[in-house]
Amino acid sequence: MDKILSVMNAKGYRVYNTPTVDWNINIIGIRNKSLQPKKFDDTLIIFHNFMEHWYINYYPITTDPSIHYLREPVNNNGTAILVEGQYLTTYSIDKHKGQYDALCQRLGNVKVYRDNDRNGNLDIDSIRIETGMFGINIHKGSLNGDWNSDNTQFSAGCQVFADVRHFQEFMLKCKNARAAFGNKFTYTLLNEIDFE
Template identity: 50%
Template sequence: MFKPSAEQIIKVMQGKGYSVYDTPAVDWNLNIVGIRANDPEPGTFNDTLAVFQRLQGAWNICYYQITTDPSLHYLTHPVNSSGTAILKEGQYKGAYQLDIHNRGLDSGHLALCQRLKPVTVYRDSNRDNKLNLLEGKTQTGMFNINIHRTCEDYIQRQRFSAGCQVFAEQRQFAEFIRACQASEKAFGNKFTYTLLHERDFQ
């Protein structure tokens, strides 16, 4: 898992003109940053989620192992007629809030959900087991590209992501949600998600 420092991430974000949340006097102003790996492997959790904030004046950062890519089942069986969603790198300001992922289903759980603003996705429509990130095949809209957890059964059946950002490890996800809940109390139920690529640091 790629683990750049908070300062390295901030440098990349500022170079792209992205917002960095920094309130030294108030804790829990979270920067939530996904980093897609250089060697994308659909069906694996080889990407990074970095969550950092000012705590008592210093940058504090936590790293989590996630996937930013759809799993193999949904690459070969898209749920959308335009193709499988793959979130495009960018900053999605105020697009997310704490809500129930898969509301109404047995697997529903509290997660960071895309409820407030559009995001942009690539549409991979050729139904193979490789990621196809083509600039001419993007859509922007409300696609429920959430940040949630999964379970071993879904991992084994490769049904854990149709384009969402997904944790495999339950305890890591619980820690992440606790941080989001603390942030909600301090700043409200609105979150920004930034997706970078490992090559941005090279």
């Protein structure tokens, strides 16, 4: 926990911390430095402080689009790869593709890399960054996944949970946070390298 707070503070990112009011949550993604689109090899961390104690959970996710969407982008400019950074009050609980509650990019812009060479590899090219409303949501993927599960075609740029049970637990925390602080959430995407 100390390392996470240290990295957040070093980057000047906001940490929500109200120990007298529960459910002021922080949602952090940590991208694996190896940039492999084949697996759910990234981590989502959710934590909050209540009564001077930090409560924290770790979940396997992917922050990367799958090979399917890298080869067949849904956008003519290329497949979206979320740029690392902090996106303040950009997300709200809404319906992902009109189907189920998820954390959806509805309240503000994000930055994405556009990978348009269709070779199935992740290409992070800072020249090809777009800012806008792209529907980079945080949603569920396979039914029973973990860090070794295949990311076949679950993400076209979204942040996707490997296990639906973890996602349901995450959404329960988000709904508690919505009741306490309103329907606006910040998502911060870090890199494994930040912790070295």
